Amino acid sequence: MVDVEALSAELAGAGPGAIVQRALAEHGADVAISFSGAEDVLLIELARQSGLTFRVFSLDTGRLHPETYRFFAAVEKHYGLRIEYCLPDGAQVQALVRQKGLFSFYEDGHTECCNLRKVEPLRRQLATLTAWITGQRRDQSPTRAEVPVVQVDPGFRGQGGAPLIKYNPLANVTLDYVWASLQGFEVPTNELHGRGLISIGCEPCTRAVLPGQHEREGRWWWERASDKECGLHQR
Numbered sequence: 001m002v003d004v005e006a007l008s009a010e011l012a013g014a015g016p017g018a019i020v021q022r023a024l025a026e027h028g029a030d031v032a033i034s035f036s037g038a039e040d041v042l043l044i045e046l047a048r049q050s051g052l053t054f055r056v057f058s059l060d061t062g063r064l065h066p067e068t069y070r071f072f073a074a075v076e077k078h079y080g081l082r083i084e085y086c087l088p089d090g091a092q093v094q095a096l097v098r099q100k101g102l103f104s105f106y107e108d109g110h111t112e113c114c115n116l117r118k119v120e121p122l123r124r125q126l127a128t129l130t131a132w133i134t135g136q137r138r139d140q141s142p143t144r145a146e147v148p149v150v151q152v153d154p155g156f157r158g159q160g161g162a163p164l165i166k167y168n169p170l171a172n173v174t175l176d177y178v179w180a181s182l183q184g185f186e187v188p189t190n191e192l193h194g195r196g197l198i199s200i201g202c203e204p205c206t207r208a209v210l211p212g213q214h215e216r217e218g219r220w221w222w223e224r225a226s227d228k229e230c231g232l233h234q235r
Contacts, residue, residue: 002165008150019169021050023133031131032057037068038200039178040135045185057084061117063202067192074188086121110220126156131165139174147171
């Protein structure tokens with residue numbers, strides 16, 4: 001078991017690349033990068049630069065933009081990898097849609113839909129790992145302001161029900177840093193970013209933001225800022 005407290009102290013001031021490399025070195029094939037189809041393609045690039053073998057998974061909710069699916073394909077081709085897609089339970093999604101319709105989240109909140117389409121598929125994936133790597137940043141939203149670089153995941157368990165280690169290599173950097181890095185490395189990016197969508201999720205729950213607006217204002221815009229999480233990252 002990794003000494004999370006010691007590792008967190010050791011990596012507190014480390015750069016994103018060093019954190020990614022350490023996670024891969026510590027866990028080998030039992031750690032995977034969580035790729036949302038947005039700017040956290042930077043994590044994949046940093047993993048490639050490490051020279052170590054790495055895995056990538058993504059949650060295919062069935063409600064993503066066509067542009068995001070094309071982006072997935074571009075990333076797979078660019079890096080010569082296969083993303084491990086995690087899909088929701090079809091019977092559960094069918095039951096929800098038949099009972100409440102396709103857009104019930106506009107009326108009663110996004111939690112129920114996100115639980116079926118995102119949280120449960122993620123739970124199944126994480127149960128096969130000892131650690132995961134995410135693209136969380138402290139400047140993304142009020143709910144992420146205290147994101148640590150390394151932590152024991154408070155909401156999910158790993159292999160055999162053991163504690164799961166969570167690495168957040170981008171915790172200390174800004175969106176500007178991320179985009180400068182992506183442009184410098186000349187890696188694929190989601191074409192939706194060029195249309196004002198910064199934080200990209202499911203198509204019905206994502207929209208463009210205006211100049212000066214925070215990136216998360218384009219996600220679940222009908223809800224309060226303190227509610228703009230889908231259950232993937234618990235505190």
